[in-house]
Amino acid sequence: MSTEKEIIIKSDNIKFFAIEALKSTSMSEEDAKTIADTLVESELKGVYSHGIQLLPRYVRGLKNGINPKPNIKITNDSGPIATLDGDCGMGQIVSVEAMKLAIKKAKMHGTGIVVARNSNHLGALAYYGMMAASENMISMCTTNAASIMAPWGGTTETLGNNPICWTIPGDENNLVLLDMAVSTAARNKIRVAAAKGEQLPPDWAFDKDGQPTQDPQKALDGLIAPMAGPKGFGLAVIMEILSGVLSGGLIGKELPRDAISSTDIFYPTNTSHYFHVIDISRFCPIDTFKQRIKELSKQIHESHLAKGTSQIFMPGEIEFKTRIKRLKAGIPISESVLINLERLAKELNLSGLKKLTITR
Amino acid sequence: MSTEKEIIIKSDNIKFFAIEALKSTSMSEEDAKTIADTLVESELKGVYSHGIQLLPRYVRGLKNGINPKPNIKITNDSGPIATLDGDCGMGQIVSVEAMKLAIKKAKMHGTGIVVARNSNHLGALAYYGMMAASENMISMCTTNAASIMAPWGGTTETLGNNPICWTIPGDENNLVLLDMAVSTAARNKIRVAAAKGEQLPPDWAFDKDGQPTQDPQKALDGLIAPMAGPKGFGLAVIMEILSGVLSGGLIGKELPRDAISSTDIFYPTNTSHYFHVIDISRFCPIDTFKQRIKELSKQIHESHLAKGTSQIFMPGEIEFKTRIKRLKAGIPISESVLINLERLAKELNLSGLKKLTITR
Numbered sequence: 001m002s003t004e005k006e007i008i009i010k011s012d013n014i015k016f017f018a019i020e021a022l023k024s025t026s027m028s029e030e031d032a033k034t035i036a037d038t039l040v041e042s043e044l045k046g047v048y049s050h051g052i053q054l055l056p057r058y059v060r061g062l063k064n065g066i067n068p069k070p071n072i073k074i075t076n077d078s079g080p081i082a083t084l085d086g087d088c089g090m091g092q093i094v095s096v097e098a099m100k101l102a103i104k105k106a107k108m109h110g111t112g113i114v115v116a117r118n119s120n121h122l123g124a125l126a127y128y129g130m131m132a133a134s135e136n137m138i139s140m141c142t143t144n145a146a147s148i149m150a151p152w153g154g155t156t157e158t159l160g161n162n163p164i165c166w167t168i169p170g171d172e173n174n175l176v177l178l179d180m181a182v183s184t185a186a187r188n189k190i191r192v193a194a195a196k197g198e199q200l201p202p203d204w205a206f207d208k209d210g211q212p213t214q215d216p217q218k219a220l221d222g223l224i225a226p227m228a229g230p231k232g233f234g235l236a237v238i239m240e241i242l243s244g245v246l247s248g249g250l251i252g253k254e255l256p257r258d259a260i261s262s263t264d265i266f267y268p269t270n271t272s273h274y275f276h277v278i279d280i281s282r283f284c285p286i287d288t289f290k291q292r293i294k295e296l297s298k299q300i301h302e303s304h305l306a307k308g309t310s311q312i313f314m315p316g317e318i319e320f321k322t323r324i325k326r327l328k329a330g331i332p333i334s335e336s337v338l339i340n341l342e343r344l345a346k347e348l349n350l351s352g353l354k355k356l357t358i359t360r
Numbered sequence: 361m362s363t364e365k366e367i368i369i370k371s372d373n374i375k376f377f378a379i380e381a382l383k384s385t386s387m388s389e390e391d392a393k394t395i396a397d398t399l400v401e402s403e404l405k406g407v408y409s410h411g412i413q414l415l416p417r418y419v420r421g422l423k424n425g426i427n428p429k430p431n432i433k434i435t436n437d438s439g440p441i442a443t444l445d446g447d448c449g450m451g452q453i454v455s456v457e458a459m460k461l462a463i464k465k466a467k468m469h470g471t472g473i474v475v476a477r478n479s480n481h482l483g484a485l486a487y488y489g490m491m492a493a494s495e496n497m498i499s500m501c502t503t504n505a506a507s508i509m510a511p512w513g514g515t516t517e518t519l520g521n522n523p524i525c526w527t528i529p530g531d532e533n534n535l536v537l538l539d540m541a542v543s544t545a546a547r548n549k550i551r552v553a554a555a556k557g558e559q560l561p562p563d564w565a566f567d568k569d570g571q572p573t574q575d576p577q578k579a580l581d582g583l584i585a586p587m588a589g590p591k592g593f594g595l596a597v598i599m600e601i602l603s604g605v606l607s608g609g610l611i612g613k614e615l616p617r618d619a620i621s622s623t624d625i626f627y628p629t630n631t632s633h634y635f636h637v638i639d640i641s642r643f644c645p646i647d648t649f650k651q652r653i654k655e656l657s658k659q660i661h662e663s664h665l666a667k668g669t670s671q672i673f674m675p676g677e678i679e680f681k682t683r684i685k686r687l688k689a690g691i692p693i694s695e696s697v698l699i700n701l702e703r704l705a706k707e708l709n710l711s712g713l714k715k716l717t718i719t720r
Contacts, residue, residue, distance in 0.1 A: 076642075078470050078642045081470040083643060109440060110473075111441060138601075151660045151672045154665060154669070155664045155666050156662070168601050178595065206666065210669065211666065228587035228592065234538035234540065245649060251659075252660070280606070283436065284606075288608075289605060296601065299611075300511045300514070301511075303511045305515065306510075306513055306570020308570075315590075315597055
């Protein structure tokens with residue numbers, strides 16, 4: 001991405017365009033706003049992979065089997081626990097419903113677990129985790145995803161890179177956010193290395209025989225490596241179970257092939273999600289909790305620096321700092337993404353794109 | 361370890377000796393049996409690091425500040441949530457109490473979260489997870505630990521290698537167990553490499569300036585690396601918060617320095633733990649759940665093999681297979697561990713060691 005020309009656009013303008021584009025399907029304005037908000041929040045945090053580049057694919061998916069007006073149903077409700085059927089709606093809409101319910105349950109019972117099946121790509125988990133954090137609650141969220149990783153020692157793509165996200169409330173400078181895929185790197189980063197003719201780091205990928213490779217082309221013909229070897233494989237299995245098995249959804253190779261890795265194709269993925277929320281006030285006063293997070297953050301920031309490092313960051317700190325900067329200065333959008341958005345505007349006959357303001 | 365001579369001993373004999381040794385402190389027979397059981401269970405699973413080699417240190421710790429007769433108190437109890445004060449008891453005794461309570465709460469409410477502060481080294485988390493699995497429940501357990509890892513980009517030891525464990529019930533061949541430290545490797549493995557004069561893999565350690573090193577001596581003078589780089593650091597922070605902050609216990613550098621890495625010293629560590637249990641039957645019939653785990657396991661086992669691999673294992677499968685073998689054939693104990701146990705028997709004037717039976 002970094003070699004490409006970038007254009008700075010205000011986040012509100014991106015959001016406005018995304019809402020218009022999503023409304024062009026038969027989606028409600030409210031749902032369009034939610035999805036647009038998740039895309040813009042990712043852009044603000046510097047998480048390009050889950051940003052506005054997904055919009056053309058989402059619109060395509062909504063015309064290609066994803067339900068723009070899902071009837072999301074609670075199929076199981078028992079104290080702090082519930083299961084949703086997402087009715088093949090957008091993952092964002094299903095996930096916001098699920099997280100709202102998990103928060104409600106945590107307020108009532110002290111903790112809540114809501115799982116959802118029959119859903120789709122949900123963007124970045126951090127968005128739903130932040131909903132819990134803003135209610136002074138801890139969350140752990142996960143989802144399964146189309147198979148792109150082989151079991152440890154195997155070569156058949158059987159598991160998704162099943163991301164996990166924890167959010168921990170703190171005062172505004174000390175909120176903790178860890179949102180990570182259990183693969184070492186995204187396929188997209190390997191594509192970038194291939195385009196630049198660069199070698200990969202040693203632990204990113206396997207060739208088609210399951211041997212470690214640093215050749216990006218062999219990696220693209222081969223397999224994404226789990227993070228930390230067998231540990232990342234183990235995490236992928238556990239997250240598959242928490243989301244896919246607990247919810248009664250699809251698992252592993254039952255999910256359709258990867259619908260997100262291609263720029264042009266998008267269709268229902270039938271993924272499942274897991275949302276766990278904990279009400280901190282059941283353990284201790286929230287001010288005491290936040291004070292302790294501040295103290296831990298201080299210990300971490302006060303570490304001596306490794307040679308070559310200029311600053312230490314808490315998990316999520318880079319993202320939150322980027323967010324503050326981009327809210328003010330705008331979001332750099334790469335030229336290739338902008339071309340795709342302009343094409344989408346033309347397809348949908350939208351005036352929306354005209355609202356994009358280039359600020360420098 | 362593998363270059364050392366090993367002696368095969370029946371697991372029951374190891375357990376008997378451990379019980380006798382622990383009873384020589386003023387600990388109750390019941391508690392001695394619990395701790396002995398955790399040590400033997402680790403040996404059976406092939407987890408040497410949490411096996412009988414810890415016994416002399418535990419006995420020393422019990423004479424050195426760890427409370428052999430703790431008065432474990434519930435200091436907070438609210439629906440599915442509770443907090444325990446471990447009264448500086450052995451981590452195993454505190455953790456079994458905490459897990460029992462979490463299971464009880466999950467039976468009543470569908471899920472339970474119990475945290476404990478003022479505890480000590482708890483051995484392998486898998487032991488407590490298996491308690492939940494045997495009740496057809498899912499568990500996630502974690503603990504903080506004495507600081508041996510620096511923040512990402514730093515060189516000050518601030519965080520433990522804070523292990524995380526998930527257990528998922530399945531039929532007897534398909535139980536899923538993931539019990540992992542968030543560091544890449546244990547310091548003990550680096551010591552072994554140093555003794556053998558071998559190079560370390562590239563991602564195991566940093567030198568004292570925080571630069572990656574494959575030299576085991578520089579690593580011993582330096583730092584353990586988190587697994588998967590900043591992701592492992594992030595996990596260490598989250599686990600520190602779930603255990604240390606939620607329980608009102610100590611965090612990060614507030615914990616005493618590493619009491620377990622030395623062979624001879626052991627003292628209270630004041631660690632905190634987190635136990636989360638989920639009752640599967642609130643989501644779906646347990647038979648349906650186990651059938652789905654079996655299907656996922658089948659998908660994983662049916663993967664094509666990478667070149668050089670002869671078999672694929674589910675998380676925990678190697679441990680469970682080792683357990684069955686060792687229950688029958690006995691446990692290989694290295695000569696150096698045996699010498700330490702014999703020294704302990706002499707110190708405590710125990711006849712217990714005579715019960716050790718060498719079976720080949």
